[in-house]
Amino acid sequence: MKKYKLGEIAEIIGGVTYDKADLAASGIRILRGGNIQNGEVCLKEDDVFLPYCYKDDKNTVQVGDTILVASTGSVEVLGKAATTFSSLGDVQIGAFLRIIRPKEDKYAAIISAYLQSTLFRKYIQKQAKGTSINNIRNEHLANFTLYIPFDNNLVLFSSFYCNLDRKIALNRSINHNLEAMAKQLYDYWFLQFDFPDENGKPYKSSGGKMVWNEKLKMEIPEGWCVDAIGNILDKYPTTKRYETKEYLSIGEYPIVDQGDAYIVGFTNENDNLLSRYPAVLFGDHSTKVKLLDFPFARGADGTQILYSKTPLVSQYYLYLNIASLRIPNPGYSRHFKYLKELPIVIPSKSVIDTFTAKVKPLYIEKKENIFANIALTTLRDSLLPLLMNGQVSLNYDLAVLSQKVCKSQRSYSGTKKAVRWCFKRSTISLLKCIIS
Numbered sequence: 001m002k003k004y005k006l007g008e009i010a011e012i013i014g015g016v017t018y019d020k021a022d023l024a025a026s027g028i029r030i031l032r033g034g035n036i037q038n039g040e041v042c043l044k045e046d047d048v049f050l051p052y053c054y055k056d057d058k059n060t061v062q063v064g065d066t067i068l069v070a071s072t073g074s075v076e077v078l079g080k081a082a083t084t085f086s087s088l089g090d091v092q093i094g095a096f097l098r099i100i101r102p103k104e105d106k107y108a109a110i111i112s113a114y115l116q117s118t119l120f121r122k123y124i125q126k127q128a129k130g131t132s133i134n135n136i137r138n139e140h141l142a143n144f145t146l147y148i149p150f151d152n153n154l155v156l157f158s159s160f161y162c163n164l165d166r167k168i169a170l171n172r173s174i175n176h177n178l179e180a181m182a183k184q185l186y187d188y189w190f191l192q193f194d195f196p197d198e199n200g201k202p203y204k205s206s207g208g209k210m211v212w213n214e215k216l217k218m219e220i221p222e223g224w225c226v227d228a229i230g231n232i233l234d235k236y237p238t239t240k241r242y243e244t245k246e247y248l249s250i251g252e253y254p255i256v257d258q259g260d261a262y263i264v265g266f267t268n269e270n271d272n273l274l275s276r277y278p279a280v281l282f283g284d285h286s287t288k289v290k291l292l293d294f295p296f297a298r299g300a301d302g303t304q305i306l307y308s309k310t311p312l313v314s315q316y317y318l319y320l321n322i323a324s325l326r327i328p329n330p331g332y333s334r335h336f337k338y339l340k341e342l343p344i345v346i347p348s349k350s351v352i353d354t355f356t357a358k359v360k361p362l363y364i365e366k367k368e369n370i371f372a373n374i375a376l377t378t379l380r381d382s383l384l385p386l387l388m389n390g391q392v393s394l395n396y397d398l399a400v401l402s403q404k405v406c407k408s409q410r411s412y413s414g415t416k417k418a419v420r421w422c423f424k425r426s427t428i429s430l431l432k433c434i435i436s
Contacts, residue, residue: 003147085169316359327339
């Protein structure tokens with residue numbers, strides 16, 4: 001391996017500064033700190049856009065760029081990074097982010113691995129200590145030390161690393177489509193009321209009888225009714241809420257909160273779990289909605305766990321219903337009280353049973369993909385220290401692993417083994433399992 005400074009092999013590019021008065025409904029999407037989630041660049045519904053007069057080719061995110069948070073109020077968030085291995089379109093970064101752009105394409109994967117490593121995060125957080133606003137100065141980034149394999153080994157490393165990243169991206173894409181399929185079915189059946197009638201034809205479009213509902217000020221299928229969401233919710237036990245400092249990066253049980261990330265950490269404690277699932281999580285402050293089909297622990301304050309107490313409202317239907325609602329938003333406040341007052345259409349038993357049977361497999365597959373990605377991400381992000389410690393051979397292990405990862409587009413998806421790997425195995429054991 002050869003020693004480099006980051007500034008020798010990469011360009012450090014600052015973000016765009018703009019006047020809020022120039023924000024537009026469309027145009028150039030501007031990434032902010034919240035777009036960097038768990039090693040992924042997440043494009044969000046509340047992203048801001050600028051007109052094309054702000055267009056800056058240098059500041060536009062390119063394939064192979066690593067984007068990191070360079071300024072934030074939280075030292076834990078400082079240095080969060082994600083690499084783009086596919087095009088994002090017209091996307092630039094805001095002033096609190098930095099682009100680390102490799103001077104040669106061959107360095108993209110190794111830079112990504114280093115900037116998402118514990119080694120880098122500790123280095124950056126050490127540099128930020130004592131500052132009033134948690135900034136990363138460009139010279140700190142430029143002086144970060146990397147040890148890089150020579151060309152042949154670098155090609156092997158990059159190939160395996162990028163294959164893992166592509167698998168992770170593919171599973172995310174599959175999950176996006178699974179969610180879209182479930183939401184489309186919900187829309188057809190419960191917003192347009194075109195569920196299959198007794199002859200298999202769309203109910204409302206085929207002349208199914210509709211009756212006026214005074215609460216909704218609209219017609220609904222005959223025999224259906226409407227109630228307030230709060231009236232159909234069941235009670236759930238009070239459990240410990242874990243603080244951020246208690247989160248483990250790998251453990252037996254997931255921790256969830258009301259933020260954007262689906263899973264924020266893990267715990268090995270089994271006496272604070274909510275073991276009735278599927279459960280629906282509602283963010284009291286954020287209004288985020290999550291379907292949780294596994295035992296879990298709760299993170300910081302603000303999570304409401306929703307269970308239906310009637311068989312006419314399955315957990316899958318409850319989740320999709322709440323996810324489709326527009327919750328009144330009077331600013332920073334508790335939103336659960338507004339949610340409980342909103343109406344929910346309660347369908348017939350036969351319709352809800354048929355609907356649940358159709359969407360349940362979609363969400364089971366989505367869950368398995370999520371945990372498969374956790375295992376893959378753990379492997380990807382642990383690869384660099386294993387190489388540096390000499391615990392994995394570039395000449396053999398990575399060549400074999402890369403072939404195995406390439407064989408199937410969904411090597412780990414749909415397997416309980418991936419979940420067990422993530423929760424119970426060290427990365428060395430994971431590597432041995434993949435090789436064998």
